[in-house]
Amino acid sequence: EIVLTQSPGTLSLSPGERATLSCRASQSVSSSYLAWYQQKPGQAPRLLLYGASSRATGISDRFSGSGSGTDYTLSVSRLEPEDSAVYYCQQYGYSAMYIFGQGTKLEVK
Amino acid sequence: EVQLVESGGGLVKPGGSLRLSCAASGFTFTSYTMNWVRQAPGKGLEWVSSISSATTYKPSADYADSVKGRFTISRDNANNLLYLQMNSLRADDTAVYYCARRDTLGWFYFDYWGHGTLVTVSS
Numbered sequence: 001e002i003v004l005t006q007s008p009g010t011l012s013l014s015p016g017e018r019a020t021l022s023c024r025a026s027q028s029v030s031s032s033y034l035a036w037y038q039q040k041p042g043q044a045p046r047l048l049l050y051g052a053s054s055r056a057t058g059i060s061d062r063f064s065g066s067g068s069g070t071d072y073t074l075s076v077s078r079l080e081p082e083d084s085a086v087y088y089c090q091q092y093g094y095s096a097m098y099i100f101g102q103g104t105k106l107e108v109k
Numbered sequence: 110e111v112q113l114v115e116s117g118g119g120l121v122k123p124g125g126s127l128r129l130s131c132a133a134s135g136f137t138f139t140s141y142t143m144n145w146v147r148q149a150p151g152k153g154l155e156w157v158s159s160i161s162s163a164t165t166y167k168p169s170a171d172y173a174d175s176v177k178g179r180f181t182i183s184r185d186n187a188n189n190l191l192y193l194q195m196n197s198l199r200a201d202d203t204a205v206y207y208c209a210r211r212d213t214l215g216w217f218y219f220d221y222w223g224h225g226t227l228v229t230v231s232s
Contacts, residue, residue: 030228037154037216044222045154051216080225085188092217097173098144098156 002026002093006103012107019076020106025088028069033092036065036074039103040085049074049086079108111135111221113208118226125198125230131191131208131223138189139163142211144219145182145193147204147228155204158182158193159211176202200231 003026013019023034031052037045047056049065052072062077076083089101117129123164129145159171162185170182181194191208204226209219 010219027129033217035216037127039154045219046222047218047220050212052221056220094167096148097171097218098159098217100154100156103153109205 001095001097002029002091002099003055004099006087006089006101006104008104009066009102010105010107012109013079015079015081015108017079019074019079019083019106019108021074021076021087021092021106023067023072023101025070025072025091027092029071029093034065034067034072035090036063037090038085039088065081070075076106081108084108094100111210113210113221113223115208115223115226116204118206118228120229120231121198122232123199126194127197127198127228128141129193129206129208129226129228131193133191133208133210135191137209138184139186142213143182143184143191144209144211145191146207146209146222147202148207148225149201149204152204158232160184160191162213183209187212189201195228198228200230201227203230204228 005024007022034052039045048071051063064075086103088103112134114132144159147211161168179197183192205225207225208223210221
């Protein structure tokens with residue numbers, strides 16, 4: 001079974017800086033099936049990126065993704081306080097299973 | 110506007126049962142694979158179950174190993190409803206349960222989520 005490991009666990013940055021969040025898979029996965037979500041406290045997750053790098057409808061171009069094989073990255077440029085949230089990567093794998101990483105908490109203050 | 114509204118959560122004793130519902134609107138429900146995803150308090154996201162769109166010859170269901178044999182997903186396409194029947198509930202089933210729509214283009218991501226319903230399993 002594929003495991004997605006996200007790092008760092010917590011990232012604290014200042015407004016205007018750039019955040020780089022990592023998602024590493026225990027074995028090679030298809031970039032087509034790699035998605036990123038943002039979840040703010042008390043809210044449902046929101047889709048940010050799919051196919052590793054394609055932005056979902058309405059998502060700011062400050063959010064970008066890259067990667068292939070086992071290593072994927074979510075970048076958030078020009079950080080704003082409203083970007084504070086937990087970010088999850090998700091992959092669709094074999095046996096029709098959807099797997100989430102454990103999340104990275106981003107604090108912008 | 111796409112809307113997913115869950116209901117049916119609550120407090121249940123270990124070993125008990127509960128049925129969650131998700132009312133869908135704003136899109137052609139029959140065309141989409143629908144899912145349940147849960148989140149234990151203070152924890153991350155865990156996919157629970159998936160049921161294929163009604164356009165397939167025989168809708169199929171998949172389950173996470175942690176719920177296989179205890180949970181059953183189903184859908185009422187006439188009324189745009191998704192269900193999750195949960196039996197033999199355990200304390201570690203305590204979570205917010207989200208209904209989520211999967212994309213139709215084969216990218217396997219969840220593009221819309223409900224606000225969730227809380228299930229608490231405790232004696």
